[in-house]
Each structure stands twice: as C-alpha cells, then as structure tokens.
Amino acid sequence: MNLIPYPNGEVKLSPELFVLGKEPSIERPDEPFSFATDQVQGWLTEKCHLVPTLVEPGQPASIRFRKSNRNLPDEGYAIYVSPDGCILEADSATGAFYAFQTFKQLIDPKKGSIPCCEIHDSPSFPWRGLLLDATRTFCPLSEILRLIDLSSSLKLNVLHLHLTDDQGWRIAIEAYPHLTDSRAQFYTKEDIRKVVAYARERNITIIPEIDMPGHFVAALASYPQFSCTGGPFTIPQGEGIFSELLCLGKDEALLFAKQVIGEVCDLFPAKFIHLGGDEIPLIRWKECPDCQSRMRELGMKDEKELLRWFANAMAQVAKKKGKTVIFWNDSIDTQYDPSIVCQVWNPLSSGSNTVGDRPLIMSHYFRTYLNLSHSIIPTREAYHYGLVLNDDPTRKTSMKGSEYLLWTEHIHTRKERDKHLFPRLGAGAEAMWTDPSHLDLKRFCHAFSLCNERLFLSPVARTHPLAANPPRLYCTLRRFLQHQQVRYNSKKSGITKS
Ligand SMILES: [Zn+2]
Structure with missing residues (x-):
C-alpha cells in the first residue's frame, strides 16, 4: 500500500472498495476523539469536495471512531475498511489522530473511494x-x-x-x-x-x-x-x-x-x-x-x-x-x-x-x-x-x-x-x-x-x-x-x- 510512513503492524488489502458517496456520514465521536469531528469534516470538504454530515452514535455511519480497549500503545491505532464502512480505532486521541492521517492517504480524493483493508500500526521512535x-x-x-x-x-x-x-x-x-x-x-x-x-x-x-x-x-x-x-x-x-x-x-x-x-x-x-x-x-x-x-x-x-x-x-x-x-x-x-x-x-x-x-x-x-x-x-x-x-x-x-x-x-x-x-x-x-x-x-x-x-x-x-x-x-x-x-x-x- 502506498502509505507514508509505512505501518509497522499487520496490513491486509482486499480488492473491494468502499465508496464514501457525495454526503458521507460521520458518527459524532466521543471523548477523547471529539477533535476528529472538525478535522475529518474539514478534510472531506476541502480535499475531496464532499458534504459530510454528523450522525448520532448508534445510527448507520460511513466513518466511525472506536475505542479499542486492547491497550494499544499511546500513538497506536487500527483501521478497518469494509464494504459496510470505515472504523478508526485507538485508545488515545493521539492514536485516533494518526489513524486519521493514514485514512487521509487511503481516500482517493477524486472518486471518494477507499480500498477495503485492515491496518495495525504504532511508531518505532517516540x-x-x-x-x-x-x-x-x-x-x-x-x-x-x-x-x-x-x-x-x-x-x-x-x-x-x-x-x-x-x-x-x-x-x-x-x-x-x-x-x-x-x-x-x-x-x-x-x-x-x-x-x-x-x-x-x-x-x-x-x-x-x-x-x-x-x-x-x-x-x-x-x-x-x-x-x-x-x-x-x-x-x-x-x-x-x-x-x-x-x-x-x-x-x-x-x-x-x-x-x-x-x-x-x-x-x-x-x-x-x-x-x-x-x-x-x-x-x-x-x-x-x-x-x-x-x-x-x-x-x-x-x-x-x-x-x-x-x-x-x-x-x-x-x-x-x-x-x-x-x-x-x-x-x-x-x-x-x-x-x-x-x-x-x-x-x-x-x-x-x-x-x-x-x-x-x-x-x-x-x-x-x-x-x-x-x-x-x-x-x-x-x-x-x-x-x-x-x-x-x-x-x-x-x-x-x-x-x-x-x-x-x-x-x-x-x-x-x-x-x-x-x-x-x-x-x-x-x-x-x-x-x-x-x-x-x-x-x-x-x-x-x-x-x-x-x-x-x-x-x-x-x-x-x-x-x-x-x-x-x-x-x-x-x-x-x-x-x-x-x-x-x-x-x-x-x-x-x-
Ligand atoms: Zn567575559
């Protein structure tokens, strides 16, 4: 996968794509991920020219942030993209922020599509x-x-x-x-x-x-x-x-x-x-x-x-x-x-x-x-x-x-x-x-x-x-x-x- 920096953990890529559509929905993230609301909406609007909307937790959403509760390293994260949607997983705001940085590279800004994949990652140096x-x-x-x-x-x-x-x-x-x-x-x-x-x-x-x-x-x-x-x-x-x-x-x-x-x-x-x-x-x-x-x-x-x-x-x-x-x-x-x-x-x-x-x-x-x-x-x-x-x-x-x-x-x-x-x-x-x-x-x-x-x-x-x-x-x-x-x-x- 064309990611910089390249992830350290497991990377799985499937041939399917998830397409965000013109109005992708983002599940309103709870603490500590609330920072992501503005940044994800801003990116999809400015870079991909989409019109993202926020939906309440529990409702169907294209993008959701989730706490892993697996004791990931502070800067660690995981991403799961399937034909049903995208989940960005972390235990800290920092981890979620980095999940989003990787996510940005996965989106094709012209088509609004994302390859179905699973990525686990955390840095080598602090x-x-x-x-x-x-x-x-x-x-x-x-x-x-x-x-x-x-x-x-x-x-x-x-x-x-x-x-x-x-x-x-x-x-x-x-x-x-x-x-x-x-x-x-x-x-x-x-x-x-x-x-x-x-x-x-x-x-x-x-x-x-x-x-x-x-x-x-x-x-x-x-x-x-x-x-x-x-x-x-x-x-x-x-x-x-x-x-x-x-x-x-x-x-x-x-x-x-x-x-x-x-x-x-x-x-x-x-x-x-x-x-x-x-x-x-x-x-x-x-x-x-x-x-x-x-x-x-x-x-x-x-x-x-x-x-x-x-x-x-x-x-x-x-x-x-x-x-x-x-x-x-x-x-x-x-x-x-x-x-x-x-x-x-x-x-x-x-x-x-x-x-x-x-x-x-x-x-x-x-x-x-x-x-x-x-x-x-x-x-x-x-x-x-x-x-x-x-x-x-x-x-x-x-x-x-x-x-x-x-x-x-x-x-x-x-x-x-x-x-x-x-x-x-x-x-x-x-x-x-x-x-x-x-x-x-x-x-x-x-x-x-x-x-x-x-x-x-x-x-x-x-x-x-x-x-x-x-x-x-x-x-x-x-x-x-x-x-x-x-x-x-x-x-x-x-x-x-x-
Ligand atoms: Zn002197």
Whole structure:
C-alpha cells in the first residue's frame, strides 16, 4: 500500500472498495476523539469536495471512531475498511489522530473511494521531529502553520523552532524589549500562543531553542553590556561561526540568560527547552578579565569548565520551571547534569558513546541536514538513517528518536523550503516511524510520487526523484568536500583540536 510512513503492524488489502458517496456520514465521536469531528469534516470538504454530515452514535455511519480497549500503545491505532464502512480505532486521541492521517492517504480524493483493508500500526521512535531555523530567514506565521500541517500528516510529533542566533533574535522578551525593537520580523507572545495551540491540535509539540552562550551576536547587538568586550556589534548576514559570546563573568549577563529562559519556559507548554550550546569559540572568555575572575573564584582550570558550569546552572533554572534542557552535543561530557538531553549532530564531536547515559536525540550532519544539497544528502541517506539508528548501541537505552533539520542561511522562499524538505522529510518520517524490517526505499520513492497529492492539502514542490538520488560517485565526492568543511568549522569553534 502506498502509505507514508509505512505501518509497522499487520496490513491486509482486499480488492473491494468502499465508496464514501457525495454526503458521507460521520458518527459524532466521543471523548477523547471529539477533535476528529472538525478535522475529518474539514478534510472531506476541502480535499475531496464532499458534504459530510454528523450522525448520532448508534445510527448507520460511513466513518466511525472506536475505542479499542486492547491497550494499544499511546500513538497506536487500527483501521478497518469494509464494504459496510470505515472504523478508526485507538485508545488515545493521539492514536485516533494518526489513524486519521493514514485514512487521509487511503481516500482517493477524486472518486471518494477507499480500498477495503485492515491496518495495525504504532511508531518505532517516540521523538520524531523537524527543526526549522526561523532566525537566519524569518519564517512567516502562516508558513509555520503550513509546516505543522505537513509534519503532522507525516506523523511527526515535534517542531523544534530555532528562534535566536547571530543573525537575528526572533522572539519578544518582555524583560528585554530592545532584543526585538530594531527589527520588524519577530514573533510576539500572541504569535507563539497561536502556533502552540495550532500544533497541539495536530499532536505536535513546539520545542523552543534559545541558542546560548554562543550564536549570540544579535542579542549582544541590542545589549552589548552582556558581552566580554562591550561591543558595539553589528548583526551579521549569511553563514559563519562568530566569536562573540555571552560574558559569563558579569552577573547582569547571567541574570539576562535566566530571565530569558524563565519567560520562554512560561510561554511554551513543552516539557523541554533547547539552549543550543553549540559552536563556541572560547577566545573571548580567555581574554576577558570578568570571565577569568569568575573562573578563579570558582576554582576552574579552563574555559570548558566555565561552559559546563553555565550549562548546568541554566539546566537548574529550567528545572525550577519544570523543564528539561536540551543541548547540542558539541561540549557535553559525563559531568554535565544527567538530566540534560543531548542532541547529537556533529560527527567529529563527542559521539553518543561519550556523553553518558543521558537521553539522546539523533540528528547526524550527513543524514538529517536537509538544507544541504541533494547531492550531499540524497534521499537514500536520509531514509537509511532509520537503519543506522536502530543499529546504534544506545537504541534500546537512551535514544528518544531523531530530528531532521532545515537551516535557512540560503533558503528563503516556500518553494526553496519545499524542494529541500521533499522528498527527504518524508524519507525521514518513515525512518523514524517505521521499523527497519519494513523499510524499503524503492517502495517509499514510488509511494511518495503518488502520495504527494493525497497526503497534503496542497501538494508540495519537491525535487525531481532523479535529482533527489544522484549517482553515488558524485555524492561521495560532494560529501568528502563537505566533510572537510565540517572539520574546518569544528576546529575553528573549539569542538576538535586537530
Ligand atoms: Zn567575559
């Protein structure tokens, strides 16, 4: 069956069809499935141009939701389509939501017909995410909502919003209004509430990222007093790793970090907050009398200890708000607070074997960086990351799942976004949802070419299948050159010494 992501349990297909008819009836769903009323009606109306009606429980209906009472996994579901009608079965609202996502792909929108079938399904990984860099290129609210729709159709459950970086600070903070007063493009708290609510209805958790103490020039351009040198600073354009950091020797700079974390924790209901912690050249701290004095006071021997002290302190600030902190893997070692979640991105930095037993989110540079060209990460590499993850020794212990990332230094329009995302985000969604025993790249590529019409409300612009999987020799060369670039950047930012 042409389903993305492909189901993990039993899939049975019969030759008969069930036809919804011009006015399909939906049995009014009880709690916890009442969300489905609007979403199913909306889909049938908008996508299939039908006129659905709601009927009371017990009356004949084309589509009904049913509680399984079989202790299905939280995100698990079953679908039964027979010539008599369609039953979507789950034990939770989340499971029912995913039953509906699969159901959407089964309907032929032109004929309103559904193949008779039986499907049992639940995901392989609990954390399945997309990172959107809304900083380098500001992403309009409507576009974030569209990406939430696309992600939820692919059964992703995390949207990681990268909100601050050297090139921009995109979220209003009441305690520090100058962060956003010189720039037109940022999210107000009302915008964020809207995004969070929209995502929640689609089973997506928004994880905010406030990158610190590096990737901080935009903040320091507004508040140079929190830097080591005092500035002034100009917000840079384009790609790069910049030396300016938050000064950890100044009490008011630490207060700034704490207050920002406090406000962001209050705004986002997620249990997690991402604090970056990546690509931190230590040169400014080495030269700063305040940072050096802080290190002496705390008996530290080098700046890496200072960084660890800061990370652990900020994890405590978040913990008081009931949140768990996520950091990129650049500097994490076993002395970081064990509650800190590690997002593994850099293949040259501490791997999943040196960061301790902490929870892990996997985002390998050469598998998940969808901003890179299709010749560096062809669809097959994004897809086969599922096999790599399942072979990793941490799979059974600490691995929560994975995220695919879209950094936007060079991606500015909706069309560019889509051409980088697709089909690779679909491949990633299947890598994270579907068990390795069911992964099949050929089937996925075929299914994606057919599903684009059915899966999304409006089909996405996507890279041509051949261009999305260029010849291996060409990819090998491009990947080698890119690897040299990562090596250079990692050395520059102190991740590696050699
Ligand atoms: Zn300093």
